[in-house]
Amino acid sequence: MGKKNKQFVEKVTAMEDDFAQWYTDVVKQADLVDYGPVRGTMIIKPEGFAIWENIRDELDRQIKETGHSNVSFPLFIPESLLQKEKDHVEGFAPEVAWVTHGGDEELGERLVVRPTSEALFCEYYSKNIHSYRDLPVLYNQWSNVVRWEKTTRPFLRSLEFLWQEGHTAHATYEDAAEETDKMLGVYADVVENHLAIPVLRGRKTDKEKFAGADYTLTIESLMHDGKALQSGTSHHFGTGFAEAFDITYLDENGDSKHVHQTSWGITTRLIGALIMVHGDNRGLVIPPRIAPTQAMIVPIAQHKEGVLDKAYELRDRLKNLVRVGIDGSDKMPGWKFNEYEMKGIPVRIEMGPKDIEKEQVVLVRRDTGEKEFIALTELEDRLPVLLEEIQQNLFNKAAKHREEKTSIVKNMGEFKETLDENPGFIKAMWCGALACEEKIKEETQATSRCIPFEQESVSDTCVCCGTEAKELVYWAKAY
Amino acid sequence: MGKKNKQFVEKVTAMEDDFAQWYTDVVKQADLVDYGPVRGTMIIKPEGFAIWENIRDELDRQIKETGHSNVSFPLFIPESLLQKEKDHVEGFAPEVAWVTHGGDEELGERLVVRPTSEALFCEYYSKNIHSYRDLPVLYNQWSNVVRWEKTTRPFLRSLEFLWQEGHTAHATYEDAAEETDKMLGVYADVVENHLAIPVLRGRKTDKEKFAGADYTLTIESLMHDGKALQSGTSHHFGTGFAEAFDITYLDENGDSKHVHQTSWGITTRLIGALIMVHGDNRGLVIPPRIAPTQAMIVPIAQHKEGVLDKAYELRDRLKNLVRVGIDGSDKMPGWKFNEYEMKGIPVRIEMGPKDIEKEQVVLVRRDTGEKEFIALTELEDRLPVLLEEIQQNLFNKAAKHREEKTSIVKNMGEFKETLDENPGFIKAMWCGALACEEKIKEETQATSRCIPFEQESVSDTCVCCGTEAKELVYWAKAY
Known part of the structure; x- marks a missing residue:
């Protein structure tokens, strides 16, 4: 629609000239998306939505296969409920939309349009989990969420987006840790084997973890322009939310214990990743396994x-x-x-x-x-x-590109030089101090993407401060 | 969860004693739903959501088979956009939720949380439809909508519910009429052949039609207690919205014309229908074709x-x-x-x-x-x-029940007597005057459910005023 009567498809800006404009051109010319009337919102058109349906269907299959059930929780969260977990409200309150009126009446309590649903699931769990026999609870929902972002781009960062959010409760820390791992594995499988995008698996630093989590696991992918994109996250909450929301169960000895929780999500951002990993100057390239038309x-x-x-x-x-x-x-x-x-x-x-x-x-x-x-x-x-050859070739090309764009650096001079000359993933050792992480971001705009599961020692000292190195970190400028 | 450690399933209230309480007991005891923290919102639990998934999957299949594409439009509607179509804003403004703040800032223009998405689709169509070659546009979306209802009941009437909404644009009135018919047919097929609920097909009176429509087609079903439930509607908009939103196209002669539009929807209320048609005093009865566990x-x-x-x-x-x-x-x-x-x-x-x-x-x-x-x-x-025998038996039982609960009446005395003695569908002739429709509602609480496609003459005069009858109408108290 709005295309059929044009005789030529318009050309897109060359990605070498202006990657951001190339992206904008492709999402429009390939008929994936249009802008909604409210700033930062998007209309996902038939060809864009069909890609999302294929991603969703495969992921949904795996979510069910791993024992989870789909549910539907409400859109609105009472302000008081969001405030129960301190880190969580600090992380999200600045970027939420507020409902203050219903019909002609001003509400007694303001409502948040969900930016994520931990508060709702926790409130429910606190009322409905009683015994170790109730555990684990393995829930997932497919929904829309709203985050009042200042700068937005279709799929990558929008005021409203579609996603799935899993929320689970377990008897022990270890059970929750196993769940957190398992769902990261599901995400990696879908992104690598269906979207043909190779991912790094690792843990976020404390600075970059989810607001309220014990730790966050992530899969990170590299776009054609050398910027990274967080492609899926899986959070272990420990008992933080359970303590804030009073979610307890009686164990086999009759003792009251807090549950251990996780949450995990992937979003319509993945469509942005797909565009920026596989696309070229003639437009979009969709991996056959998720292509609506193969x-x-x-x-x-x-x-x-x-x-x-x-x-x-x-x-x-x-x-x-x-x-x-x-x-x-x-x-x-x-x-x-x-x-x-x-x-x-x-x-x-x-x-x-x-x-x-x-x-x-x-x-x-x-x-x-x-x-x-x-x-x-x-x-x-x-x-x-x-079709399978194409699928495999797309993955291989992306893996090769990532390899070429991954550099090892040992000091800040190399760090900056590499980011200028061959922007991509920077592998560098870190001492573990927040100060160094902040300094790196300030001086290079690169953030820590993950502490990879596959550790290696590329130097003995921290890339930033030169003191003893604690672990290897992947850094990159990121979407 | 919260059930597994009970040794006996609690009994539900007998439906003969208190039908409303029976309903509430069943939705809770069968683990379909729970209440959200905001008044009137619901949490659809795994067993309830799995029913919705099966309804959705079958309907989605038929929506695609009839040539429609799924899309995703935004949640928020700027106030000015909702106000473009006069009848539409009058119908919906009193029952919407208003977003007034984003993050820390007060918005320049208030946003409506969509109660339905005509305004958004029309705005999009006005910008993207240019030529007869662009038509028809056949879009559908699965989404959540919010209506600020005063009294709510799970599935039947809730502050937020899930649905699909189709929005189409056509070159001619006849094309749009054909679409309106076709989608009512799809709804009737899903409800009769998958939910095993027999439906009446017909047209709504002007009083009961959708705010902004030329006319509304409906499928109506009868619950066990003799009350009717509107189970799906399909609206022909003529050019009303197209004129308000300036949606035009150039026809084959190069003349500018307004498009003709439709919209159609079914909601999670169908789960309520399923409960109240097939359920009994031992609980829920799910038709095999949509049962998550058969x-x-x-x-x-x-x-x-x-x-x-x-x-x-x-x-x-x-x-x-x-x-x-x-x-x-x-x-x-x-x-x-x-x-x-x-x-x-x-x-x-x-x-x-x-x-x-x-x-x-x-x-x-x-x-x-x-x-x-x-x-x-x-x-x-x-x-x-x-399983097929059970499916068929459920349909037959419901059809028999509906037949027993359908009465022909010729005057207001019979009307009231019948509603008292054998509440259900009342077949009665109508003169077509709004005054009679309003008087019937005032005196009996029954509303016109539809002007059935299958017309017959059961009397020569209007059941209310006694003047010449124009058409047969089904009346009932309704959910």
């Missing part, structure tokens, strides 16, 4: 007798095998090529009179532009294999 | 050697055939029977040492309580057939 049939010389019939016949043959589309409109093939490249459809299937004569089609890969001629009799075997 | 295996004398193993073996055998659960906990079988009857699971499968010896199981229907012994070798054939 192959698009474009008839060539379709005015010639029999071509359109054969093309629709092919569509019917393939539609139970892959997610296939066909464009039988009267636009020129070249315009269609541009449009579906812009939209990132993994494979284009061309079929013209000569192909029909030779009983073949042409397959064109979006990722490499390579063409192959394939006999119609072999198409059903080849197409799924080709 | 069959629950309850081992008998499970302490005896081999029983639990055989029961789990049976579960594994059946799990690709039907949605099957198993309760291997150490609760007594009788307690389990009560619990799964309360939760409305269509079939219970009992298996004890004697059954294992005879290579059989016992199937117990939730709807009739009938038992049958079935050889293990025949179970895979029998179980799906039995």
Whole structure:
């Protein structure tokens, strides 16, 4: 809509010239998103939402497979409830939307439009968990949340976004730790194996952890411009929320104990990651496993007798095998090529009179532009294999890019120089002091992305202060 | 949770004694829902949400099959945008929640938390529809909406609820009319064939139509207590919104025309309908096609050697055939029977040492309580057939109940008498005057439910004023 009557797809800004503008151009030109009437809100259009549905469906499957149940908790949180956990309210209160009136009446107590739902789940758990037999509680919800951000960009940072938030309660610290790990593993699986984006797994520093958490685990990915993007987080709350909300259970000996909790979430931001990891100057590139349309049939010389019939016949043959589309409109093939490249459809299937004569089609890969001629009799075997090859190639390319953009540095001079010359992940040792973390951010704009699970020693001393190093940290400028 | 350590499921109030209390008891005891901390909001618990997921998945499938795309529009509507369509703002402004502050700042313009999204879709269409080639636009979204209701009940009327809202734009009045019909047909199919609830199809009177619509089509169902429940509506807007929002397109001759629009929605209220149509004094009864668990295996004398193993073996055998659960906990079988009857699971499968010896199981229907012994070798054939029999029986029972509760009346005396003696649908002729409709509501509390598509003449004169009758109307007290 609003595109069909244009004859050429507009060009996007080259990513080398202006990456931010390239991103904005792609989300618009690929018809993913538009702006809502309230500053910072977005309208996710059909082709953007279909990507989200595919991410959601795969993640939802894994969330259920790991024993969780979906629920729906309310949108509004009474102010007093948000305030129960001190760190939590400090972290979120500055960026919430406030409901003050219902109909014609001013409310006795202001309501927060949920920025996240810990307070609601905790309140519920405090009333409904009684015994060790009630544990674990493994809940998840798919919902919208609102955060009153000052600067916004579609998918990456918006006033309202879609996400899932898991909230669980366990008998022991260890059980909650296992859950926190498990869900990070689910996220890593979905992002690596379905979005074809390699991730670093690690723990956030105390400065960067979730407001109210004992610790936060994260998966971090690297965008094409060398900036990092936090792609999913899983938090261990210990008993912090349980103490604030009085969530206790009787153990097998009849002793009252606080539960141990977790929460974990991924958001529509992942669509932004997908764009910035796989996209190129011709537009979006969608990994086949989550592409709403995996192959698009474009008839060539379709005015010639029999071509359109054969093309629709092919569509019917393939539609139970892959997610296939066909464009039988009267636009020129070249315009269609541009449009579906812009939209990132993994494979284009061309079929013209000569192909029909030779009983073949042409397959064109979006990722490499390579063409192959394939006999119609072999198409059903080849197409799924080709889609998997594309999936794998996208992952490999992204992994190679990340490797090239990952540098080891040993002092602040190298740190700054590297960020200038080859921006990306910086591997550097840290002493563990907040002061050093803050100084690095101040001097380089890079933040600590994670303390990776896979530790190694790249130097004996802290990159910032030169005292004894405690652990390896990945740093980067980030979205 | 909060149930597992109770040894007996609590009894529900008998529906004959107090239907409203029975309803409240069932939604709580069957673990469907709990109250949120803000008055009138609800927490949909796992077993309630799983029902919603099944309704949603089937409806979503049909919405896509009929050519619609899912999208996501924002939660907030600027006040000025809501006010563009006069009838619409009059209908909704008294019952909306207002956001007045974001973070620490007072907003320049108040925001409405969407009670419905016509204003947002219309604003978008006005900017993005240009040509007849852009039409039709067939959008749908699954979302939460907020209406500041004074009296609330879980599922039936709540401050916040979940729904889908379709919003479409068409070139002609006839195209939009066809869409309005088609989506009512989809709703009727889902409600009748999946929820096993027979519906009346018809048109709302002008008094009862949607604020801003040309006309509203509705499906109406009858609850066990004889009250009606509006179960889905489909609205034809004509060009009313298009004129208010300036949504025009150039037709094939290059003339500027207003689009013709529709919207249509169903909500989590359908779960309330399901409870009040099929439930009984032992609790919930869920139609098999949408039951999250269709069959629950309850081992008998499970302490005896081999029983639990055989029961789990049976579960594994059946799990690709039907949605099957198993309760291997150490609760007594009788307690389990009560619990799964309360939760409305269509079939219970009992298996004890004697059954294992005879290579059989016992199937117990939730709807009739009938038992049958079935050889293990025949179970895979029998179980799906039995589930369909239950589905059909629930529909037939509800249809019979509706028939018994549907009366023809010819004057106001009969009208009131019938509502007292056999409350349900009242078929009566109407002159078409608003005054009569209002008088009937005032004197009987019954409202016009619909002007049925299947018209018949049950009298020559209006049931209220005695002047010439124009059409047949179904009336009822309603939720």
